[in-house]
Amino acid sequence: MRGSVAGIISEALKAARQDGSITSADEVNVIIEKPKLPKFGDYSTNIAMLLAPKEKRAPRDIAAQLAEKIAASDTVDKSEVAGPGFINIFLKPSYWTGVLMEVLEMDGDFGTSEYGAGKKVQVEFVSANPTGPLHIGHGRGAAVGDALANILKAAGFDVTKEFYINDAGKQVKNLGESVDLRRREYLGEDIELGENHYKGDYIKDIALTYLKHQEEGGVLGGSSSIEDFACEAMLSLVRTDLAAFGVEFDEWFSESSLDKKIDEAIEELREKGHVYDKDGAVWFRTEALGDDKDRVLIKADGERTYFASDIAYHRDKLHRGFEGLVDIWGADHHGYEARVRASLKALGYDDSLLSIIFIQMVSLMREGVPVQMGKRSGEFITLRHVIDEVGRDACRYFFLMRKADAQLDFDLELAKKEATENPVYYVQYSHARICSILDHASAKSVKLPTEVTDISVLSPLSSQGDIELIKKLSAFEELVTKCAEDMEPHRVTYYLQELAGAFHSYYNANRIVSEEEKDVTTARLYLCVAVRTVIANGLRLLGVSAPEKM
């Protein structure tokens, strides 16, 4: 779409250079945009304004020469010079029916591109400690990570989704102890929970399950420690919740599997001269690489820090051949970024291959009033609770409505409302509505062939309304690549709301199925099919269903 407009412009520039009206041979970073106002055309470019300083001539003068050459293209209806030197390009309706044809042909693939060129990227997200159920913050990370992975895939990247299991540190030990204490409690002992022990009811559940397994003389009786058992149980809970949320990972990477690799990583840093000993601890010279201060890798007591395993983990990712890394972290970890980047640089990598997306806080609301979360009891609102209450679709959509690094108010009541004010229903409704229109049409025995073979079938689509809607569809392709480039899945929700809105307006303004005008009906039904396709493709990127009935 935009590509071919860019082609028209560069052809015009080439022609101008050939006939000598443009003399500078410098590359210019041309911007092609879609003007807000229809009188400024379908596309507009600032190329003349960029050339003006190089040519040392008035922008409007240059624009006039280029506009003439642009108008010569057979897809261009007319081309005008406006304002300080914009060139506004008006395309022929046949251009737009061509676009519609493309949507229909590509169907489920419309929106995909080769932008990523098969580059291997890894998206690591959620990575929650297996010490408790997932809460809503994890849910937001899961929704963003999964949607981003879908978008990157659509944009032509080779994507791997990974969950990093923190199963080596002290917190897993605390988990094991917590379960063990509850186990002994069930056996009649008096117990006292320490400050670091987990107090949620899920701990009791695990303790009970453990006892049951023991009674049955299960496999876990001897070989496996209660700590491993608890960790496994927690993980399976996490997997279940993620499955309920529709999120699947390609890899589950265990921190404990790193072990020797941590020493290797430290050794490599030492060889490269980034490590020194002080006060009985081993330090990493991160300050020289952009961090606020140097960091400890091995504590005076001999334990390796969490940071040390994180270095080893990222090193391992790169050894696995990923050319791009995406880490999705809670916003409270942003202080961590500088040291991780420092470690990549120290290991000899360009740290720009790592992108970190920070997930800001979610405030749960109920009709505008914040939902209290008992901090003392340690009872967070779990992701599972929210999925069960508002449904998976609404939950995912709401998590994706704001850009990741902006705080999000999640109103449970709004998410459940089946009304205009709820964007999920608004978008899904447009899909269901189209399905219903198509049913209606076939009941009236207006049948569409499975494939459009002749573009002239679409030629009745020439009104302003028809063209506007097709334009909206065409924007989807570049939206997807843009979202991939900037790693901002939230824009898909805005786009879908706009497209759904455009369709609803169109529907109210135009009779689609009409028995008198068969040609118009057929063409419009194809337009409906294309809108439905794009809505479905967009929702699929978000991991939200596209219902045929609601």
Next chain:
RNA sequence: GCGCCUGUAGCUCAGCUGGAUAGAGCGUCGGACUACGAAUCCGUAGGUCGGGGGUUCGAAUCCCUCCAGGCGUACCA
């Protein structure tokens, strides 16, 4: 103190590498179903883009500074 994020309509937020008259939803107010789903649509009102400088043909967008809010600044994980 230093660092990161945020500040756009009454509310919640979009605004792509600087572009032409700053947008949407909700909420206000007023309209539209004897035809395809009114879970919809149409219209109306509402803004010194936190303040002040600068860069240029042109700034919500880039730079500096100040103000306000959030978060982070561990030999914790």
